[in-house]
Amino acid sequence: MDTNHVLSDVFRKKGIRLKSLGLKDASAVTEQFVCSGNKGKAIEDFSTEKYSLKKIGFVKKPLSKKDMVGNHFRIKISECSDGLSSFEEFDKVLNFYGYQRFGSKRPVTHLIGKAIVQRNFEKAIELILSFTSSYDSKENSEIRQKLADKQNFQQYFDQIPRQMDIERIVIKEMIEHDDAFHAIRSIPLSLRRFYIQAYQSFIFNQSLSAAFSDGENLFEAESGDVCFDFKGVIGKFVKGLDQKLALPFVGYSYYKKTRFGYQISEVLKQEEISPKDFFIKEMQEVSNEGGFRQAAIHCTNYSSHDNSVEFTLSRGSFATILLREIMKPSDPILAGF
Numbered sequence: 001m002d003t004n005h006v007l008s009d010v011f012r013k014k015g016i017r018l019k020s021l022g023l024k025d026a027s028a029v030t031e032q033f034v035c036s037g038n039k040g041k042a043i044e045d046f047s048t049e050k051y052s053l054k055k056i057g058f059v060k061k062p063l064s065k066k067d068m069v070g071n072h073f074r075i076k077i078s079e080c081s082d083g084l085s086s087f088e089e090f091d092k093v094l095n096f097y098g099y100q101r102f103g104s105k106r107p108v109t110h111l112i113g114k115a116i117v118q119r120n121f122e123k124a125i126e127l128i129l130s131f132t133s134s135y136d137s138k139e140n141s142e143i144r145q146k147l148a149d150k151q152n153f154q155q156y157f158d159q160i161p162r163q164m165d166i167e168r169i170v171i172k173e174m175i176e177h178d179d180a181f182h183a184i185r186s187i188p189l190s191l192r193r194f195y196i197q198a199y200q201s202f203i204f205n206q207s208l209s210a211a212f213s214d215g216e217n218l219f220e221a222e223s224g225d226v227c228f229d230f231k232g233v234i235g236k237f238v239k240g241l242d243q244k245l246a247l248p249f250v251g252y253s254y255y256k257k258t259r260f261g262y263q264i265s266e267v268l269k270q271e272e273i274s275p276k277d278f279f280i281k282e283m284q285e286v287s288n289e290g291g292f293r294q295a296a297i298h299c300t301n302y303s304s305h306d307n308s309v310e311f312t313l314s315r316g317s318f319a320t321i322l323l324r325e326i327m328k329p330s331d332p333i334l335a336g337f
Contacts, residue, residue, distance in 0.1 A: 001050045002026045004190055005165075007034070010053065016043050021068040022315070023194075025100045035063040066232065070314045072301070077327065080307045087326050090299040090311065094208055094218060097201040098318035099337050105135040113199030116192070116286065117277050121180040124195075129167055135333050140164075150174060166191065185283065192286045196278070203250050203267055204293060210263035211247070211295075218295040221245040226258060226292055232315065234292055244294050244314075251290020252279040297322060 001009070003023045011017050016036050024030040034053075036043060046053045077084065102110050108131045115124035130148035132141045139161075146156045153171050160168050166187060173183040184192065212218060221227045227243035228234055237243060247260055250268070254275035268274060279287045298314040299322060309326065313319060320337035329335035 003032070004188075004194070006051045007190075008188065009048070009051075010043075010046070014043055014046065018043075019062065021063055021065065022071065033063060033068075035059065037062045065315070068315045070312055070317075071319070072310075072312045073319045074308065074310045075319065075323065076308045077323075078307070080327070084307065084309065084326070085304045087304070089325060090297075090302045090322060092219060093297045093299070093322055093325050094212060095294045095297045095317055096205050096208060096321050098320040099332060100318070100320065101198055101201045104333055104337065105137075106131065106133050106140075109195055109198035110202040111199075113195035113197070114202075114271070114273070116184065116195055116283070117199060117273060117280065119280070119282065121184050124184055125170060125174065125180045128170055147171070150178075181282065189285060192283070193288070196280075196286050196288050200249055200251060200278070200288060200290065203264075203271065203273075204247065206267045207250075207260060207264045208247060208295065210267065211260050214263060216259065216263075218245060222259070224259065226255070228292070228294060244298060245296065246292035247295050249291045249293045250275055250278070251288040252276050253289035255292075 002025050003020050005026075007018050007020060016038060018034040018036050020032055020034045022032060024032055043053060043055060045055060099107065102108070108127050111131065112124050112127045115121070115127060126148070130144045132144045136144075143156065143159060143161075143164075146152050147160075147167070153175050157168070157171055157175065160171065162168075169186050170183045173186045174180070177183070208218070221237045221243050223237055223239075225237040226234060226246045226248075227237050228246055229244075230242050234246065235243075248255055248258060248264060250264060252275055254264075256264075275290070278290065293316065294314065297317045299317075300312045302311040303309070309323075311319075311322065313322070323337060324332055327335065
């Protein structure tokens with residue numbers, strides 16, 4: 001199970017809302033810290049077939065993203081060549097968002113986010129219910145074809161598999177009220193915010209790619225650049241300090257005065273979006289001010305042995321992006337990312 005579904009299941013079974021540091025997908029054995037802001041009710045150790053919780057202690061204040069340093073990975077690569085140990089470019093990989101941010105088998109989350117940002121709630125509903133791809137299962141594709149027409153909602157509702165929990169929530173709301181805006185509002189807040197962030201991630205990837213194609217130096221900061229220091233604090237470039245170059249992550253408070261302004265403006269023009277669109281008056285709880293993100297992956301403790309690699313990445317970087325550089329898969333989605 002991915003993190004969002006685990007946290008929803010914990011709330012449903014135990015009545016406690018937990019906040020996670022980062023999101024893990026379902027295709028791995030993972031550990032991560034979660035924290036409850038509820039002072040009155042502590043959760044004890046709890047296990048199901050797919051996840052387990054272990055209480056490790058208390059904190060003076062709820063954990064936030066600022067408390068997260070990074071992630072450590074140990075990954076086995078099947079059918080790899082003998083050249084695994086020769087990979088030495090782990091410090092020259094751009095910090096793209098990976099496929100899982102957009103949906104590996106059904107890359108739609110950013111499209112839903114764009115529809116919401118454009119206030120096209122009917123389009124967002126259409127994408128949630130009927131968008132499919134060649135990587136989706138035959139059964140899922142067939143049910144999504146039927147859901148492309150809202151006249152079929154009532155007839156096929158009972159055929160929708162339980163794992164399509166968001167689709168069931170949306171259709172139930174549409175059957176009862178036939179209101180796309182309220183159907184979107186019925187989706188859990190964390191997921192609605194994720195849709196917006198996925199679209200921002202798409203814009204970041206496009207901007208980073210354009211900057212690289214235009215010959216910008218993305219591995220070293222220059223005078224006037226915005227950077228992160230070793231503690232993850234954002235600030236202007238200072239010569240002699242250990243800083244990592246950052247690119248804007250576009251939101252309603254987008255900072256234009258960087259050397260990447262041209263590339264970002266071209267992406268926004270092509271998308272027919274402006275930064276102020278990310279303040280969504282009709283649904284302010286999903287509005288996003290944006291910020292900054294490292295331009296290149298900061299990878300440490302890299303090692304390889306036989307068919308396994310091990311490394312540590314700073315907060316927010318995707319292991320799958322580094323793996324793509326190591327493995328060079330002809331079809332990243334079939335390879336698992």
